[in-house]
Amino acid sequence: MTQPHISSRKADFRVYLGSTLLFIYIVISTLIVGVAILGGFFLPFHWRYKFADIWIDCLLYMLKLCCGLSHEVEGLEHIPQVGAAIVLSKHQSAWETVALRQFIRPQTAVLKKSLLQIPFGGWALATLKPIAIDRQNQKEALKMLIDQGIERLQEGLFVVVFPEGTRVAPGAHKKFNAGGAMLAQKSGFPVIPLAHNAGEFWPRNSFLKYPGVIKVKIGPPISTVDKKSKDINAEAEAWITQAMVKIEAEKN
Numbered sequence: 326m327t328q329p330h331i332s333s334r335k336a337d338f339r340v341y342l343g344s345t346l347l348f349i350y351i352v353i354s355t356l357i358v359g360v361a362i363l364g365g366f367f368l369p370f371h372w373r374y375k376f377a378d379i380w381i382d383c384l385l386y387m388l389k390l391c392c393g394l395s396h397e398v399e400g401l402e403h404i405p406q407v408g409a410a411i412v413l414s415k416h417q418s419a420w421e422t423v424a425l426r427q428f429i430r431p432q433t434a435v436l437k438k439s440l441l442q443i444p445f446g447g448w449a450l451a452t453l454k455p456i457a458i459d460r461q462n463q464k465e466a467l468k469m470l471i472d473q474g475i476e477r478l479q480e481g482l483f484v485v486v487f488p489e490g491t492r493v494a495p496g497a498h499k500k501f502n503a504g505g506a507m508l509a510q511k512s513g514f515p516v517i518p519l520a521h522n523a524g525e526f527w528p529r530n531s532f533l534k535y536p537g538v539i540k541v542k543i544g545p546p547i548s549t550v551d552k553k554s555k556d557i558n559a560e561a562e563a564w565i566t567q568a569m570v571k572i573e574a575e576k577n
Contacts, residue, residue: 359445393536417524
């Protein structure tokens with residue numbers, strides 16, 4: 326794993342105030358929307374998903390209003406209009422676990438099973454067809470990822486996978502896990518690589534969110550037909566690595 330670079334961003338009163346206001350909003354809105362989704366458990370999936378969509382859109386609006394943080398997306402034309410795909414995304418922040426739902430719809434994501442135990446927010450998430458795995462049991466987690474992933478893809482849901490497995494600081498790189506690529510090999514669905522620099526503005530394990538514009542780059546679909554998982558992974562990893570270099574260069 327490469328070493329991260331050290332951010333030069335400094336927190337001032339506005340950063341602390343905006344981050345605090347956003348935190349309060351997240352707590353209150355998660356409670357309200359969580360209750361709404363749980364109360365609508367008997368409704369069709371697309372209605373429950375719509376409730377979550379509204380929360381995502383409002384959260385990103387509040388993120389911009391309170392913290393001055395927005396995003397720009399390049400490559401939306403690579404998202405299939407018909408059918409689904411597996412999205413292999415860079416993982417730097419909590420931002421992408423939420424924001425990708427705004428422009429890759431409908432989707433599900435691979436996440437830690439423990440997240441579903443969070444009151445209201447986690448309980449509501451459990452009704453939205455997540456692929457919740459136990460990382461302590463890797464063999465069972467991989468089987469669940471492949472079995473449930475194929476099922477979700479066939480239902481028309483994009484499956485978002487963070488192949489680094491954990492949030493990695495800007496400038497650092499962690500070897501990709503094979504799970505997402507194995508799902509692609511087994512299912513035959515294409516892979517869409519995605520790079521971003523959210524960690525520059527919403528650092529991992531940080532309460533503070535800094536103003537700026539998060540850059541997102543979405544690559545062309547990678548065909549997985551007759552390819553081995555290691556080759557799929559290598560192709561996606563190479564594209565994301567190069568895209569991260571371009572994002573960094575565009576800052577200068």
